[in-house]
Amino acid sequence: MLDNLIWGYVYPNESEIQWSILIVLYPYITGLVAGAFIASSLYHVFGKKEIKPVARFALLTALSFLLVAMMPLLVHLGRPERGIEIMFTPHLTSAMSGFGYIFSFYLIIVVLEIWLSFREDIVKKALSSHGWKELLYSSLALFSFDISEETLHNDEKFARKLAIIGIPSAAFLHGYVGFIFGGIKANPWWSTPLMPIIFLMSAIVSGIALLILLYIAAMKIRKHAIDHKCLQSLAHYLWIFLILDVTLELLEIISMKYASREDIDIINRLLSDKIGFTFWGIQLTLGIFIPFILLLLVSLIKKRDTLKLIMISVSCIFVVIGVFAMRWNVVIGGQEISKSLVGTLTYVPEFFSQEGVLPAIIIFMLPFIILRVVTAILPPWKDMEEETQEHN
Amino acid sequence: MNLSRREFTKIGCKIIIGATAGAAIVEPFIINTVAAENSPVQGGYNWEEHFWGYVVDTRKCIGCGRCANACKLENKVPFDEEVYRTWIERYRVKKTSLETREEEVVIDSPDGGIEGFEDDIPAEEIKKAFFVPKICNHCDNPPCVQVCPVGATYTTKDGVVLVDYEYCIGCRYCIQGCPYGARYFNTEKGTADKCTWCYHRITKGLLPACVQACPTGARKFGDMKDKNSEVNKIIDEERINLLKPDLGTKPKVFYIGLDREVR
Numbered sequence: 035m036l037d038n039l040i041w042g043y044v045y046p047n048e049s050e051i052q053w054s055i056l057i058v059l060y061p062y063i064t065g066l067v068a069g070a071f072i073a074s075s076l077y078h079v080f081g082k083k084e085i086k087p088v089a090r091f092a093l094l095t096a097l098s099f100l101l102v103a104m105m106p107l108l109v110h111l112g113r114p115e116r117g118i119e120i121m122f123t124p125h126l127t128s129a130m131s132g133f134g135y136i137f138s139f140y141l142i143i144v145v146l147e148i149w150l151s152f153r154e155d156i157v158k159k160a161l162s163s164h165g166w167k168e169l170l171y172s173s174l175a176l177f178s179f180d181i182s183e184e185t186l187h188n189d190e191k192f193a194r195k196l197a198i199i200g201i202p203s204a205a206f207l208h209g210y211v212g213f214i215f216g217g218i219k220a221n222p223w224w225s226t227p228l229m230p231i232i233f234l235m236s237a238i239v240s241g242i243a244l245l246i247l248l249y250i251a252a253m254k255i256r257k258h259a260i261d262h263k264c265l266q267s268l269a270h271y272l273w274i275f276l277i278l279d280v281t282l283e284l285l286e287i288i289s290m291k292y293a294s295r296e297d298i299d300i301i302n303r304l305l306s307d308k309i310g311f312t313f314w315g316i317q318l319t320l321g322i323f324i325p326f327i328l329l330l331l332v333s334l335i336k337k338r339d340t341l342k343l344i345m346i347s348v349s350c351i352f353v354v355i356g357v358f359a360m361r362w363n364v365v366i367g368g369q370e371i372s373k374s375l376v377g378t379l380t381y382v383p384e385f386f387s388q389e390g391v392l393p394a395i396i397i398f399m400l401p402f403i404i405l406r407v408v409t410a411i412l413p414p415w416k417d418m419e420e421e422t423q424e425h426n
Numbered sequence: 427m428n429l430s431r432r433e434f435t436k437i438g439c440k441i442i443i444g445a446t447a448g449a450a451i452v453e454p455f456i457i458n459t460v461a462a463e464n465s466p467v468q469g470g471y472n473w474e475e476h477f478w479g480y481v482v483d484t485r486k487c488i489g490c491g492r493c494a495n496a497c498k499l500e501n502k503v504p505f506d507e508e509v510y511r512t513w514i515e516r517y518r519v520k521k522t523s524l525e526t527r528e529e530e531v532v533i534d535s536p537d538g539g540i541e542g543f544e545d546d547i548p549a550e551e552i553k554k555a556f557f558v559p560k561i562c563n564h565c566d567n568p569p570c571v572q573v574c575p576v577g578a579t580y581t582t583k584d585g586v587v588l589v590d591y592e593y594c595i596g597c598r599y600c601i602q603g604c605p606y607g608a609r610y611f612n613t614e615k616g617t618a619d620k621c622t623w624c625y626h627r628i629t630k631g632l633l634p635a636c637v638q639a640c641p642t643g644a645r646k647f648g649d650m651k652d653k654n655s656e657v658n659k660i661i662d663e664e665r666i667n668l669l670k671p672d673l674g675t676k677p678k679v680f681y682i683g684l685d686r687e688v689r
């Protein structure tokens with residue numbers, strides 16, 4: 035059975051793919067976190083007022099995904115109970131070892147950022163509610179109920195400073211995930227200095243697209259009008275980052291092909307055979323070119339908000355699928371070529387196993403559930419809905 | 427809440443300074459790889475006195491597979507799984523017509539070569555053929571050690587790269603990092619695993635099982651700190667080559683008669 039999955043010569047130890055769909059999920063989720071956070075920074079740091087309606091929602095989204103980002107890695111470990119050693123005895127030459135720290139640092143920033151931007155609401159809730167709710171919100175407020183103009187102003191200043199630190203650390207969090215692959219010189223498909231920045235750009239793209247989708251969904255569920263100004267401006271940023279993303283992705287392929295080193299034969303085979311469809315078809319055409327054109331049209335068309343809404347939604351769905359394909363093509367594609375450079379193998383995902391599709395689906399559903407809970411405790415709807423009324 | 431240009435410059439400067447400082451801090455970590463502090467072997471063995479090296483003479487290998495078999499027996503590597511600490515590759519370069527000049531090389535290693543090899547291509551179609559035994563190179567600059575996030579893979583003072591099974595978290599990053607396919611996942615232990623040059627034997631003055639088992643002397647093992655060792659003589663006198671030397675891993679398995687087709 036194995037034989038028809040293998041072409042050419044692969045080293046005997048390579049007959050099994052080591053990093054499964056869970057490791058595809060890991061950079062995908064981390065990317066969504068980084069992207070959502072950067073979207074919120076457009077408002078917090080760069081003062082893009084149009085984004086304000088979703089700024090706090092974006093932070094909550096980032097948090098929900100961040101909380102599960104570690105899980106696919108942990109589930110995948112051969113000895114999960116020792117996973118924590120990464121924190122206690124990190125071996126610093128490893129690109130993977132910093133993950134625990136970067137992750138924790140980033141988590142702190144996101145939580146602080148959320149706390150500061152929701153503090154006023156929390157305090158008001160604490161003062162106006164009773165029983166366990168009062169206790170919940172009072173403790174969330176850390177029992178400091180000062181919401182005078184001045185403190186709020188200070189909060190805001192501090193929040194902005196945090197967001198400024200947050201951007202490079204979001205960039206670092208994800209660029210660094212790219213380096214986990216980019217730093218592996220054994221693998222010609224991974225080892226490129228562009229990897230971190232490609233990962234970062236696709237992360238931003240996927241994060242903004244996800245945020246748009248969640249925003250539309252939330253407004254539909256809450257039966258509230260959508261703020262088209264906000265939506266279209268998000269779509270505009272998505273379009274810009276798509277351009278950066280595709281430029282880098284193509285640059286990588288073009289320079290590989292142009293330089294034509296000894297590994298080019300196997301790379302060509304990878305691109306034409308193994309991941310031909312997921313790369314050219316899904317990652318580039320569906321995930322980038324079609325959304326690129328749709329979003330271009332969105333910015334050209336005047337009025338017709340509903341049509342634009344549909345075009346934006348479709349683009350975003352394509353983008354999140356395309357970025358997933360991109361992670362797949364990197365993680366799985368890289369393992370489908372043998373390090374002998376003269377053979378390929380095929381990854382056949384299992385469904386029920388520890389590293390199968392089922393756990394991947396479960397893990398990917400978690401952030402949405404967490405988001406539901408978090409938004410119940412800290413509703414971000416106020417600014418999402420107020421703004422719309424102002425516009426209308 | 428717009429950023430003034432001054433603030434923007436300030437932020438930009440901070441980022442640049444931060445990145446530079448970051449690179450400077452990271453630098454020493456990248457260069458040093460871990461070495462163990464305490465010898466894993468107790469007793470009379472002093473690891474400061476040795477530095478092991480390995481020679482493969484591809485001209486002598488007959489592809490009998492006894493080495494790979496001996497290794498699985500000695501190190502309890504499961505026979506029913508496709509995992510190997512050492513294996514033998516067979517290269518057969520087919521005859522080519524002078525017009526097309528396209529060379530076809532058939533490489534295989536059925537079951538790591540343990541059972542030997544079958545003649546499935548008629549001899550008259552073959553131009554040249556040879557066997558290449560493979561094993562962990564115990565690289566002097568080992569990427570597997572570099573990438574291990576917890577330091578579970580390490581280099582001993584006598585130059586052997588080992589896995590600490592009590593510490594490995596089973597992330598498999600090292601398996602991805604080894605350019606030679608020398609590592610595998612030990613499903614029983616839940617950790618990475620690989621050739622140890624039979625560390626339990628060499629520290630008692632014995633040869634690695636594969637070297638011992640080879641009937642033709644294609645595999646040689648010895649102390650590079652000992653001037654008169656066979657390994658040192660070969661390195662000094664023969665024309666030797668390494669696998670994938672361009673990757674800078676500095677292998678300590680030295681090959682005699684390595685063909686350009688060898689991967």
Ligand code: SF4
Nearest residue numbers: 562563564565570604
């Ligand atoms: S051959 Fe592979 S496993 Fe052995 S030391 Fe080198 S990189 Fe590590």
Ligand code: SF4
Nearest residue numbers: 574594595597598600
């Ligand atoms: S599998 Fe074990 S030895 Fe290999 S990198 Fe991970 S922790 Fe280190």
